[in-house]
Amino acid sequence: MAGLVSPHGGRGLRPLQVPTGELAEERRRAQSLPQVRITSREKGDLIMLGIGGFTPLEGFMGRDDWLRVCESLRTAQGLFWPIPITLSTDDDSVKLGAEVALTDPADGAPLATMKVTEKYTVDKARECGCVFRTTDPEHPGVGMVLQQQSVNLAGPVRVLSDGGFKAKYGALFMTPAETRAKFERLGWSRVAAFQTRNPMHRSHEYLAKVAIEVCDGVLVHSLLGHLKAGDIPAEVRTRAIAALIEKYFRAGTVVQAGYPLDMRYAGPREALLHALFRQNYGCSHLIVGRDHAGVGNYYGPFDAHRIFDEIPQEALEIRPLKMGVTFWCYRCGDMASSRTCPHGEADQLQVSGTQLRKWLAEGHPVPPEFSRPEVLEILRAYYARS
Amino acid sequence: MAGLVSPHGGRGLRPLQVPTGELAEERRRAQSLPQVRITSREKGDLIMLGIGGFTPLEGFMGRDDWLRVCESLRTAQGLFWPIPITLSTDDDSVKLGAEVALTDPADGAPLATMKVTEKYTVDKARECGCVFRTTDPEHPGVGMVLQQQSVNLAGPVRVLSDGGFKAKYGALFMTPAETRAKFERLGWSRVAAFQTRNPMHRSHEYLAKVAIEVCDGVLVHSLLGHLKAGDIPAEVRTRAIAALIEKYFRAGTVVQAGYPLDMRYAGPREALLHALFRQNYGCSHLIVGRDHAGVGNYYGPFDAHRIFDEIPQEALEIRPLKMGVTFWCYRCGDMASSRTCPHGEADQLQVSGTQLRKWLAEGHPVPPEFSRPEVLEILRAYYARS
Numbered sequence: 001m002a003g004l005v006s007p008h009g010g011r012g013l014r015p016l017q018v019p020t021g022e023l024a025e026e027r028r029r030a031q032s033l034p035q036v037r038i039t040s041r042e043k044g045d046l047i048m049l050g051i052g053g054f055t056p057l058e059g060f061m062g063r064d065d066w067l068r069v070c071e072s073l074r075t076a077q078g079l080f081w082p083i084p085i086t087l088s089t090d091d092d093s094v095k096l097g098a099e100v101a102l103t104d105p106a107d108g109a110p111l112a113t114m115k116v117t118e119k120y121t122v123d124k125a126r127e128c129g130c131v132f133r134t135t136d137p138e139h140p141g142v143g144m145v146l147q148q149q150s151v152n153l154a155g156p157v158r159v160l161s162d163g164g165f166k167a168k169y170g171a172l173f174m175t176p177a178e179t180r181a182k183f184e185r186l187g188w189s190r191v192a193a194f195q196t197r198n199p200m201h202r203s204h205e206y207l208a209k210v211a212i213e214v215c216d217g218v219l220v221h222s223l224l225g226h227l228k229a230g231d232i233p234a235e236v237r238t239r240a241i242a243a244l245i246e247k248y249f250r251a252g253t254v255v256q257a258g259y260p261l262d263m264r265y266a267g268p269r270e271a272l273l274h275a276l277f278r279q280n281y282g283c284s285h286l287i288v289g290r291d292h293a294g295v296g297n298y299y300g301p302f303d304a305h306r307i308f309d310e311i312p313q314e315a316l317e318i319r320p321l322k323m324g325v326t327f328w329c330y331r332c333g334d335m336a337s338s339r340t341c342p343h344g345e346a347d348q349l350q351v352s353g354t355q356l357r358k359w360l361a362e363g364h365p366v367p368p369e370f371s372r373p374e375v376l377e378i379l380r381a382y383y384a385r386s
Numbered sequence: 387m388a389g390l391v392s393p394h395g396g397r398g399l400r401p402l403q404v405p406t407g408e409l410a411e412e413r414r415r416a417q418s419l420p421q422v423r424i425t426s427r428e429k430g431d432l433i434m435l436g437i438g439g440f441t442p443l444e445g446f447m448g449r450d451d452w453l454r455v456c457e458s459l460r461t462a463q464g465l466f467w468p469i470p471i472t473l474s475t476d477d478d479s480v481k482l483g484a485e486v487a488l489t490d491p492a493d494g495a496p497l498a499t500m501k502v503t504e505k506y507t508v509d510k511a512r513e514c515g516c517v518f519r520t521t522d523p524e525h526p527g528v529g530m531v532l533q534q535q536s537v538n539l540a541g542p543v544r545v546l547s548d549g550g551f552k553a554k555y556g557a558l559f560m561t562p563a564e565t566r567a568k569f570e571r572l573g574w575s576r577v578a579a580f581q582t583r584n585p586m587h588r589s590h591e592y593l594a595k596v597a598i599e600v601c602d603g604v605l606v607h608s609l610l611g612h613l614k615a616g617d618i619p620a621e622v623r624t625r626a627i628a629a630l631i632e633k634y635f636r637a638g639t640v641v642q643a644g645y646p647l648d649m650r651y652a653g654p655r656e657a658l659l660h661a662l663f664r665q666n667y668g669c670s671h672l673i674v675g676r677d678h679a680g681v682g683n684y685y686g687p688f689d690a691h692r693i694f695d696e697i698p699q700e701a702l703e704i705r706p707l708k709m710g711v712t713f714w715c716y717r718c719g720d721m722a723s724s725r726t727c728p729h730g731e732a733d734q735l736q737v738s739g740t741q742l743r744k745w746l747a748e749g750h751p752v753p754p755e756f757s758r759p760e761v762l763e764i765l766r767a768y769y770a771r772s
Contacts, residue, residue, distance in 0.1 A: 209726040250728045340595040342636045
C-alpha cells in the first residue's frame with residue numbers, strides 16, 4: 001500500500017509547540033521576558049509553526065533566508081520556500097541574542113518565546129515586487145508588508161498556545177499530525193486539498209467532486225485567519241460548508257478542517273505556499289482553480305497553474321490538480337468547466353460575489369444551479385443579521 | 387516540458403510492419419510459402435504487432451512465454467505482459483524452422499510472414515483459469531481459447547497489411563506513432579485513454595470529462611475488432627461518438643481513434659492489457675470504470691481496479707484513473723458517481739443495455755439525462771434498419 005506524502009523537507013513533521021510537560025514552566029518564563037506584541041498575520045504564521053504546518057522551519061526567517069526566498073524561492077540552506085515568514089517590530093529595546101515573549105495582537109496573551117538571533121531591515125518594495133509582482137499599496141498583501149514595522153526579528157520559536165483556534169473552532173481546527181492520522185484511519189494515500197476562504201457553491205462542489213473521482217478523498221480546508229473586509233466570517237462559511245458536505249457528499253470522502261493563517265493574496269506564490277503546507281497536512285494534491293489566492297486583477301487567471309511548471313519537479317512532493325473555471329451550463333445540462341464545456345458564456349451560469357451578496361442581502365432568489373438551498377439558507381440568515 | 391510516456395519496454399515503438407520499400411518483394415515471397423489461415427482474434431493481435439501496439443513483442447509467444455505470462459504476468463525474459471499472445475493451427479504439415487504466410491480469416495489474403503521457431507501444445511484449462519479466472523465454456527473468452535486448434539506456433543512476424551482497417555475506418559484507425567505525433571502537436575503529456583466497445587452515453591461522457599479536468603486531453607479509443615453477437619457495430623458506435631464529441635466537448639480536448647483487437651472479456655487481466663497498449667499509444671492514464679472488460683458476472687465490479695495495486699509499480703508507466711459507477715442523480719441534479727453521490731438508487735438513473743435496446747427498437751423515448759439526443763438519433767436509425 002502507498003502511504004501519505006512526506007512532510008516538506010523529508011524528515012518528519014516539526015511542530016514547534018512546547019511539549020505539555022514543559023508548558024507551565026515555559027509560560028512562567030515568558031512572563032519574565034520582554035514582550036513583543038505581534039500582528040494578526042504574524043500570529044497565523046506563528047500558530048502554523050507551532051502545529052507543524054510550516055515544517056521544517058524553526059522560526060522566523062533571517063535576512064539571508066528572506067532575500068533568497070524572495071528572489072529564488074529557496075532558504076539560504078536551499079530548502080524550497082515561496083514566501084518569506086518574517087516578524088517585525090519597532091521596539092528598539094529588543095536586543096540581539098535576547099529571549100523575548102511574542103504576545104497576542106488582541107489580548108496580549110503570551111503565544112511563544114523566541115531567541116532573537118538576528119535583527120535586520122528589509123527593502124519592502126523588493127519583497128513586494130518579488131512576492132506579489134506589484135508594489136501597489138492598494139493590493140491588500142502589499143499593504144500588509146508596507147505596514148510592517150521597521151526592523152525584522154529572526155530566531156527559533158517555542159510556541160505556547162494554539163492562539164485560541166481550538167476553543168473557537170473545536171474539531172475543525174486540526175493539526176497536520178491530526179489530519180495525517182485521520183487520512184491513515186480512512187486508508188487514504190491520494191488526498192486532494194481544496195483551499196477555501198469562501199462558502200462552497202456548486203462550482204466549488206464540482207471541483208471537490210472531480211478530485212474525489214480521481215483521489216481517495218478531499219480535505220476541504222478553510223482559512224480561519226483574517227480576510228479582507230466584507231468577506232464572510234469563518235464560523236458562517238464553515239457551517240455552510242458542513243451543510244453542503246452532509247447533504248451532497250458521500251460519508252468517508254471528505255475531511256473538513258481549517259488552518260490559522262491570514263490571507264496574503266499573493267496569487268501564484270501563495271498557491272505554492274498553499275501546496276507546501278498541505279503537503280505537511282498529508283495531502284498529495286492541491287486543487288488549483290482560476291485565480292488561486294488572487295485579488296482584483298493583479299494576476300492572470302491561470303498564473304497559479306503555470307508557476308507549478310516553473311519550479312523544479314523535486315521542489316514539492318504534492319502536485320497541483322489544475323482546473324478551469326467551473327459553472328453550470330444550461331446547454332450541457334450539467335456542471336462543467338472551461339476545460340470541458342464547448343458552449344458560450346450566454347449558456348454558462350456565472351454569478352459574481354458582488355451579485356450574490358446583493359441577492360442574498362435583498363432576499364432575492366438564487367438559481368439552484370448556482371448554490372444548494374441548504375447553503376443559501378445559512379448565508380441568508382447571516383446577511384439578515386449583519 | 388514533460389513528454390509522453392515511454393512505449394512499453396522503454397526502448398521505443400517496435401512496429402513489425404514490413405517497410406514500404408520491401409513490401410512488394412515480401413508479398414511475393416509470402417505467396418510461395420505454406421499458407422496458415424488465422425482466426426479473427428489472431429488477426430487483431432497480428433495487426434497490433436504490425437502497428438507497434440504490442441511493443442516490444444516480436445511475434446507470437448512460445449511455450450515459456452505462454453506459461454509465465456499465464457502464471458506470473460511476465461514473459462520468459464521478465465517483460466510485464468498480462469495475456470498470452472498466441473497463434474494455433476491444426477495443420478500438421480507446418481514444420482519447425484519453416485517460414486509460413488499468415489492469411490486473413492475472411493478472404494485468405496496474406497497478412498504476414500512468420501518463421502516458426504516453436505510448436506507446442508497448451509493446457510487450455512490452465513490458461514483459462516489464469517487469464518479468465520474461470521474455465522466455464524459459456525464465458526466468450528474461454529470459448530475462444532477452447533476453439534483454438536491443437537498446436538500453437540511461435541515465432542517472429544513480418545506484417546504485410548493493416549488488415550483492411552484503414553480502408554474501412556479511415557482517419558479513425560491511428561497507429562501508436564500517429565497518436566503520439568498528434569498528442570505532441572497538441573502539446574499534451576498527460577493523456578487519459580477511454581476504452582470503449584459501446585456508444586457513449588452521458589455516464590461515459592462524464593468519465594471522459596472528469597479525465598479532461600485533470601489531464602491535458604483524452605483519447606477516446608474504440609475497439610474495432612469483433613464483439614459478442616448483439617453488440618452495436620463499430621461503424622455505428624464510432625459515428626455516435628463523433629456526434630457526441632462534436633456537440634459536447636471542447637475542440638482540442640479529445641482525440642477519437644480505434645484499435646484493431648477483438649474483445650477477450652478477460653476483465654482485470656484485459657484491463658492490464660488495455661493499459662499496456664495505451665501506453666504504447668502515448669497515454670499516461672487509462673480510465674478504469676466498473677467491470678472493465680468484463681462480461682456476465684464473472685468478475686467483481688472493481689476487480690479491475692484492484693489488479694493495478696497487485697502488480698509491481700514499475701510494471702507499467704501508465705496509471706489507472708479508477709472511477710466508480712456513473713449516472714445522473716435527480717437529487718444531486720447532476721452527473722455523479724458511486725464515489726460522489728450520497729443518495730440512493732431510487733434517485734439515480736441507471737439504464738441497462740437490454741432496457742436501452744428495447745426502448746430504441748420500439749421508438750420509446752429515452753431520458754435526456756441518460757443520453758444526448760444526437761447520439762440517440764444515430765442509434766435509433768441503426769435499430770430501425772436492423
